[in-house]
Amino acid sequence: GCFECCIKCLGGVPYASLVATILCFSGVALFCGCGHVALTGTVSILEQHFSTTASDHALLSEVIQLMQYVIYGIASFFFLYGIILLAEGFYTTSAVKELHGEFKTTACGRCISGMFVFLTYVLGVAWLGVFGFSAVPVFMFYNIWSTCEVIKSLQTNVTVPGDQICVDIRQYGIIPWNAVPGKACGPILENICNTNEFYMSYHLFIVACAGAGATVIALIHFLMILSSNWAYLKDASKMQAYQDIKAKEEQELQDIQSRSKEQLNSYT
Numbered sequence: 001g002c003f004e005c006c007i008k009c010l011g012g013v014p015y016a017s018l019v020a021t022i023l024c025f026s027g028v029a030l031f032c033g034c035g036h037v038a039l040t041g042t043v044s045i046l047e048q049h050f051s052t053t054a055s056d057h058a059l060l061s062e063v064i065q066l067m068q069y070v071i072y073g074i075a076s077f078f079f080l081y082g083i084i085l086l087a088e089g090f091y092t093t094s095a096v097k098e099l100h101g102e103f104k105t106t107a108c109g110r111c112i113s114g115m116f117v118f119l120t121y122v123l124g125v126a127w128l129g130v131f132g133f134s135a136v137p138v139f140m141f142y143n144i145w146s147t148c149e150v151i152k153s154l155q156t157n158v159t160v161p162g163d164q165i166c167v168d169i170r171q172y173g174i175i176p177w178n179a180v181p182g183k184a185c186g187p188i189l190e191n192i193c194n195t196n197e198f199y200m201s202y203h204l205f206i207v208a209c210a211g212a213g214a215t216v217i218a219l220i221h222f223l224m225i226l227s228s229n230w231a232y233l234k235d236a237s238k239m240q241a242y243q244d245i246k247a248k249e250e251q252e253l254q255d256i257q258s259r260s261k262e263q264l265n266s267y268t
Contacts, residue, residue, distance in 0.1 A: 016225050017089025021082045024218035028082075030211025031134070032075040034204040039064045041201035042137070049184055049192050050169045056179040078215075081123075085222055088116060092229035113230045120226055124219040131212040138209050140172055141202040148193035151186060165189070 043057075043064055051057040092113060144167050151165050166185035170177050184192055192198055 014086075014089035014225075016221070017086050020218050020221040020225060021086045023214055023221065024078060024082045027211045027214030027216075027218055028075060028078045031130075031208045031215060032071045032211075034211065035134070035208040036068050036071050038137070038201045038204035038208060039068060041197045041204070044197050045192065045195070045201065046169070046175065048197075049188075050182060051175050051179045053180060057175050060174055085116065085120070085226070088113065089225060089229065092232060113226065117223065117226045117230055120219055120223045124216065124223060127212065127216045127219055131209070131216050134205070134209040134212045137205045138202075141198070141205060143167070144189070144198070145193055145202060148190050151190050163187075 043061055046057055046060070047054075147165060147167050154165070163186035166183050167189055168183035169175055170179060170182045175182065
């Protein structure tokens, strides 16, 4: 009774779509949450150590603020889109057919399924670009961190003073060349690497990059699922047409037989 009903309901869950949805939500949450906090920490580091004049990094601050608003939109969109894809997985999986019997497929339903395939493909390509873009701040912070490690290793070597080792943020193009001071050298750079803002921002950018990669994997997973569901709907449509033709032929055959019996009865 109840146990068989639970097993039957569990058999109707599209586990592939469920796993892809969880992975997509996790990746987007990591990218948006960690990216938002890391961008705030980046602005704080620039204002305190590399660009003390507000006008020098005003454009960068506006761009980062705009990116934070874009992150809000991305999080909201993918929350709704993930739910829609999960619902589409429920209603196109073969398990639904086993639970609720035969169902009719329409041209509109197949068109919507094909539209999801195309939209997911476009989003997957876009997220590949987001994944590559999210690796840029990781590369920049890694260069700064590795330079600090070099300064620490040279403290015992008096022939190479650490003051000659610097990091110039202006060469990355995020602040103009007339920004003051624009670079940090020696112990000042080492102190920057030891701050909480640098430590948190560096690791949050790594997590955000990993979240973008997880989202790309989730969208590829969704693309495979949607393609499979679309093929299933297409085959179901052909089967439905075949069954309609077969039923029509059987009905015609029954009509012919019934008319033949009536004529035979009237003759006899």
